[in-house]
Amino acid sequence: MGRAEERRARQRGGRRAASKGRRSAPTVGTGSTAAPDKPDQPKKSLIRRMFTWKKILGTIFGTCLLAIAGFIGLYLYVDVPPPNLAAQQQSNVYKFSDGTLLARSGKTNREIVGLSKVPRKVQLTFVAAENKTFYKDAGVDFKGTARALLNTLAGKGKQGGSTITQQYVKNYYLNQDQTVTRKLKELVIALKVDREKSKDDILAGYINTSYYGRNAYGIQAAAQAYYRVDAQDLTVEQGAYLAALLQAPSQYDWAVATPTSKRLVKARWNYVLNNMVEQGWLPKTKRDAMKFPTPKAPKPDAGLGGQKGYLVGLANQQLEQQLMAQDSSLSQTDAEKAVIAKGWTITLNIDRKKQAALEKAVKSQLTGHLDKKKRRVDGYVQPGAVSVDPKTGGIVALYGGQDYYAHYSSNATRRDFQPASTFKPVILAAALRNNATTQDGKQITADTIYDGNSRRQAVDHGVKVGFAPPNEDNQSYGSITVQKAMNLSVNSVFAQMGVDVGMDKVMDTAKQLGMDTKGMQAVPAQTLGSMGASPLEMAGIYATFANHGKKVTPSILKSAERTGRSVQLPDAVGDSVISRTAADTVTSVLTGVVDDGTAHSSVEANSLRDGQQVAGKTGTSDCNRSAWFTGYTPDLVTSVGLFGEADKAGGTNCDGRPIKKWDHVSMKGAMGKGRVDGGGPPARIWAAYTFGVTKKAEFDLDTAQGAAVEPTQTQSASPSQSPTQTPSQTPTSESPTTEPPTTEPPTSAPPTTEPPSPPQSPGQSPTQTPSQTPTSQEPTGDGTPPSDPLASGGQ
Known part of the structure; x- marks a missing residue:
């Protein structure tokens, strides 16, 4: 067999029969030489x-x-997904006007800050701790990821080795699940993110989304939690500790760490700083001089109890309104979503000292004396107050209720109670603004004489308008000046003045001054303040008077920013809505309420007044459901309201109907006393607060009218719709010249406080008769009640 045949035989698995070493004989006739014999080959295994x-x-x-x-x-x-909801959730941070922390709100304690707010060397502590090649790599560690995948498949749990980019992707785009699918997605997304974003953006995202322990997400929250400073004020040593924390936040928290954990976190801290030296990011001499920065003890989260919730609520509301004003496409819902738990840093105009003083005044003058276990009515009393700087429009203090968690609705902003007689200055302002005249054509001033008898029918050029309001305690005053009518809060005078001015003009002035008049009817009953209003609104109206007629829209917001972007806030002080003279005249008249009127006893009783000039107005609604004092000094306006609100059902209301929970009810008898009127607790709260935080000053008034200025001459005009008897006489039951007498004329009794003594010009006869037919002695039983049954009486 030739060599070729032998090879083919081996390939077929055959075996030569020739003995070992024998060569094949040459094939006959071929002329070729036979190949030598080869040994047998063993068969290969499968x-x-x-x-x-x-x-x-x-x-x-x-x-x-x-x-x-x-x-x-x-x-x-695999595409880069949108950020997960958890990564976007942040706590809003609220600060007092001086920058100190007021509160945090939101489930996630996170406040995202731009990388520019983190010192450069502090940034590098995180790179040194987690990923020294961060600025050079492509965003992934293939070796570490492969090891993590194998360990995951083997069931060995969480494994490290990820780059900063991968950890950022896990925190921001994915979740903390330890699955092969999640790890593969992390790898792919990290590669894409590294190509699409800058290293600075990735690093900023990483340090803002990482968890540091103590319920702190992100470096800003961590800086506050461990060192009570902002991220921009962190030192390198502090930054190295926060970077070290990321390996085991709970274990390495110094406040709860075991001795072993303290040793480990110190070793980790040294590792971070040594890496910085190795990378050339930190001089060795400085490194050697560094000492471990022991963190501060944990501090309880700033919750929303007490007044904080009310302050935060108004701040959110005003920010939402501003966002909608800047973007008309935003709905209320959209604006709310853009504000709540979105990482805003909101600085309020709230002054810490004034806020504390207001809370103290409410407690000392009211809530400290309420005991609903002894008196059910004490549980009805709901206080609210707003204090405004009239020069800036900033809300410097606010009282929304005894506790945000106990009474969620803010009494400072609620609009469901009547402002009562605190509305009277608006009527006077409307008269002055419109140069209004009385029925007999005399211009309305502080010295104009009106008929102050109770239940006097208001008339419009001889035509009864169907409104005859009673005065407080049904008191009649006869002929009385506007100044004295304001001092004593005489309803009948301002009812007639509203008709003289025109109720449409009165309500327009109210709107211009800052009252929300939407849906309100321009009817005479509104002269008693029978509409709804809040302490916030009333503070704004009176702040406009204090600021010489320039419109003041009270604002609690000083600044609002998110990730470095600030919201442009409007100026809280606008253009003039009434002239300076008109505004100053109102102020001048309102000083008389404090010096000689319904607020005198409570304000004057405060020893801290020390001659301080004050303007203000009391208000008490029908059935004693609300009581107010809104007053001001040259530099501070504060509106205080007390509201009767049933804390539970049961009993009978003052109108005879059963009381349901949240009903408006009388506060009479609260604190074990009688009627709660505006000149009582509200005025005392106002005085205790105001005189403790203001400096003595005088009003700068551009007017010749009112109680605050020396009168140059008295008003010579005859009373508008006054009775026929002489002004200096006590009203009697004598029948008017054109109206028949009644069996029970309301003016038959003399005034119980002070007989009317209107000023008269030189030469004026004391027996001068009024210029028009009197209507003041309209009988009480004529079947013409006030148009609003709730709008009767009040100071």
């Missing part, structure tokens, strides 16, 4: 035949091709 080098290399190569193809497909298939 495994050797299957796993040849070529097959192994081919398999590896094919697998690599498949892996590459699969990764390319995965890369093309």
